Each structure stands twice: as C-alpha cells, then as structure tokens.
Amino acid sequence: MRILVTGAGGFIGSHLCEELVDQGHNVRALIRYNSRNSWGWLENSPLIGSMEIVTGNVRDYDSMKNCLQEVDLVFHLAALIGIPYSYISPLAYIKTNLEGTYNICQAAVELGIKRVIVTSTSEVYGTARYVPIDERHPLQAQSPYAATKIAADQLALSYYRSFGLPVAVARPFNTFGPRQSTRAIVPTIITQILSEEKTVRLGSLTPTRDLNFVSDTVKGIISVGFSEKCVGEIVNLGSGSEISIGDLIKLIQNISGIKIEIKIDPPRIRPAASEVERLLCNNKKAVALTGWKPQFTLEEGLGKTIEWFAQNTRLYKSSQYTV
Numbered sequence: 646m647r648i649l650v651t652g653a654g655g656f657i658g659s660h661l662c663e664e665l666v667d668q669g670h671n672v673r674a675l676i677r678y679n680s681r682n683s684w685g686w687l688e689n690s691p692l693i694g695s696m697e698i699v700t701g702n703v704r705d706y707d708s709m710k711n712c713l714q715e716v717d718l719v720f721h722l723a724a725l726i727g728i729p730y731s732y733i734s735p736l737a738y739i740k741t742n743l744e745g746t747y748n749i750c751q752a753a754v755e756l757g758i759k760r761v762i763v764t765s766t767s768e769v770y771g772t773a774r775y776v777p778i779d780e781r782h783p784l785q786a787q788s789p790y791a792a793t794k795i796a797a798d799q800l801a802l803s804y805y806r807s808f809g810l811p812v813a814v815a816r817p818f819n820t821f822g823p824r825q826s827t828r829a830i831v832p833t834i835i836t837q838i839l840s841e842e843k844t845v846r847l848g849s850l851t852p853t854r855d856l857n858f859v860s861d862t863v864k865g866i867i868s869v870g871f872s873e874k875c876v877g878e879i880v881n882l883g884s885g886s887e888i889s890i891g892d893l894i895k896l897i898q899n900i901s902g903i904k905i906e907i908k909i910d911p912p913r914i915r916p917a918a919s920e921v922e923r924l925l926c927n928n929k930k931a932v933a934l935t936g937w938k939p940q941f942t943l944e945e946g947l948g949k950t951i952e953w954f955a956q957n958t959r960l961y962k963s964s965q966y967t968v
Contacts, residue, residue: 649712651675651703651749652697654685657764657817661863664694668867673697674725675712686824703745710752719759720870721749724797727828728768728790728915729968738787742793743800750804750812758810758893763801763818766794767855767883767924768774771957776887780816780879787919798877798879805877813875813889818883818926822859823953828968830854830890831947834897835954836963843905846966847914850891855858855883855926858946861939868935875934883938885925898950900944901951914967921928 646948648665652658653674665672678700685695703723713719719913725731727740753761770778771785786792796847797813804899806810821831831845837845851872857865865882869875888896914920931937955963 646717647715648717649675649719650674650722651719652724654683654687654767656686656822657820657859658691659824660723660822660833660859660943661685661722661928662696663685663690663692664867666695671697673699673712673716675799675908676700677723680700682919703748706752708750709748713749713758714753714757715826716758718762718870719753719758719933720762720764720861720866721746721751722764724764724794726766726790728788729828729967730904731790731915733968738789738793743796750801750810750863754804754808754810758913760811760813760870761801762866762874763798763799763812763814764866765814765879766791767816767818767881767926768921769816770924773925774920776925777885777925778881778925779927780930787921790904791850792797802877803890811876813872813877814879814949815869815871816879816881817862817865818855818881820857820859820862820926822885822950825859830893831950832857832954834894834962835951836958836961838897838901838903838905839955839958840963842909842964843903844908845894845905846908846913847890847894848911848921849914850894850907851889851891852920853887853923853925855885855887855924856893856943857882857884857939858941858949861941864905865931869931870939872935878934880931880934881926881928882931882937882944883928885926885928886943887923888943896944897947897951900947910966
C-alpha cells in the first residue's frame with residue numbers, strides 16, 4: 646500500500662515507518678519543515694533509502710493536501726505531546742493537534758483516501774474512574790494537551806459519521822523505547838541513572854502507568870489501521886498491567902545494576918488537579934478486532950531501552966529539565 650506517516654521523524658513515527666517498510670509497503674514520511682532539513686530520528690535510519698521523505702507542517706492545509714496525493718492510507722501521528730509545555734502554550738497545541746487533524750481529515754475527504762488512522766493517547770481518560778480502562782471510560786481533560794487530543798479524536802470520528810471518511814482511532818497507553826524524548830518518564834529515569842551524578846530528580850512517585858515497548862505499540866497501530874473492523878472505532882492499545890513511578894525506578898535500577906539517589910524536584914510536579922494518578926488498559930477490544938497482543942514484557946522492553954540509551958547518552962542533556 647501507499648502509506649503516509651505524519652510525525653515520521655518522531656519517536657513512535659520513526660519506528661512505525663521502519664516497520665511498514667519491513668512489511669513491504671511504500672512509505673511517504675512527512676517530516677516537519679525546518680531550515681536545517683533535518684529528518685529527525687529517520688536521519689540515520691538504515692531504511693531511509695526505502696522511504697520517500699517529504700517536508701511540510703500539519704498546520705498548513707495546502708501542505709497536507711499535497712502530501713496526501715496518490716496515498717491509500719494515512720497514519721496520523723504528528724502532534725505536540727509534552728504535557729508541561731501545554732500549560733505554557735495551550736494555543737500551540739490547539740493549532741497543531743486539533744487544526745492539524747482537521748487538515749488531514751479534510752484533505753483525505755477531498756482526495757478519497759481509503760483510510761485515516763488517528764493516533765490518540767490514554768491521557769484523554771484522565772485519572773481512572775474504574776480499572777481496567779476500556780473505550781467506554783469517560784473522557785476528562787486534565788491538561789490542555791489532553792483536551793486537544795480529545796477534540797482531535799472526536800473531530801476525526803465526526804468525519805467518519807458526517808462524510809463517510811474511513812477513520813480509526815488507535816489509543817496507545819504509555820509507550821517507551823529507543824529514541825524517546827526525556828520529557829517521558831522512562832527516558833528521564835534512564836538518562837539520569839546513566840549520568841555521572843547518579844541522582845534521579847522526579848515529580849510524583851505514586852502515579853501508575855501501563856507501559857508498552859515501542860515495537861508493540863507500532864504493531865498495534867498497524868493492526869488497527871489494516872483492520873476493516875476498526876473503521877469508526879476507538880481501540881485501546883496497552884498491556885493490561887500497571888506500575889507506579891516509584892516501583893519503575895526500582896525496576897530500572899535492578900536491570901541496569903546502578904544504584905542511585907532519588908530526589909523530588911518541585912518544578913517537575915504537575916498541578917494537583919492535572920496529575921493523572923492511574924492508567925491501566927483494558928485491551929480486550931484490540932484483541933477481539935485485530936488479534937493484536939503485546940509481545941514484550943516490561944523487563945524485556947526496559948532492557949533493550951537501557952542498552953540503547955547507554956550507547957546514545959551524548960544525544961541527551963540529562964542534567965536539564967525541559968518542559
């Protein structure tokens with residue numbers, strides 16, 4: 646198939662492009678236009694020669710309509726994802742996450758695209774009202790980021806109901822793995838553990854997360870994209886297991902063999918009403934509709950992730966906290 650991936654230079658997007666190429670698809674990778682002509686994490690991909698790289702910005706309708714020409718299927722991942730920065734600039738998230746999704750869906754309708762897969766986030770559920778969280782769980786935006794993702798998901802589904810656009814919403818729980826930004830919890834812990842200081846500075850240690858290795862998330866997104874049963878549906882992608890941030894630190898210490906000191910860093914603590922305290926996925930719908938199941942245990946995924954970060958510490962500034 647001829648496939649466009651938006652957000653292709655990012656963490657999950659770059660892995661998704663590589664997996665699609667491995668599966669034999671023709672991949673057009675959309676990289677956000679920049680003056681350095683950087684292709685993000687695809688810059689040094691061994692599969693870069695098998696992809697078509699295009700530059701543009703999901704905020705620009707004309708750019709998106711050009712990118713969607715002669716495409717069968719779109720995996721839409723491009724988004725602003727850092728929760729702390731959404732407190733500082735909510736409008737930027739509206740323009741990228743909501744207007745960007747509008748641009749993709751509108752262009753897809755006009756061009757007759759066969760399928761659009763919008764990548765959501767478990768943050769739309771907020772703190773769990775019941776567990777495990779299924780797709781019927783109430784949506785509650787506890788950050789501007791989450792609000793824009795809820796809006797983008799609903800806008801995409803409205804295009805399915807109003808205009809017949811074949812849309813599916815893949816909703817991954819917390820993904821981790823090689824190439825991830827230190828804005829996420831697993832890289833934050835690992836890069837600080839691997840630093841000379843051997844001190845890990847974090848916010849709250851009590852929230853729980855359903856963590857999934859990036860290979861599993863990517864295959865889950867693909868399975869949703871290629872399943873006719875998922876058209877018009879929201880599908881959770883998660884492991885069905887949870888771990889607290891405090892216990893996650895202990896597990897990473899055990900796997901790495903490095904002992905560290907833990908310090909609570911007030912700037913890293915979210916506003917009280919904004920912190921999502923518990924996330925635990927019910928993945929039965931994904932299993933029923935696509936047959937997808939996670940293949941990596943948390944320990945296996947963390948081992949691969951620690952190994953990658955140990956070889957690439959120069960790419961990160963572990964001593965700095967970036968919102």
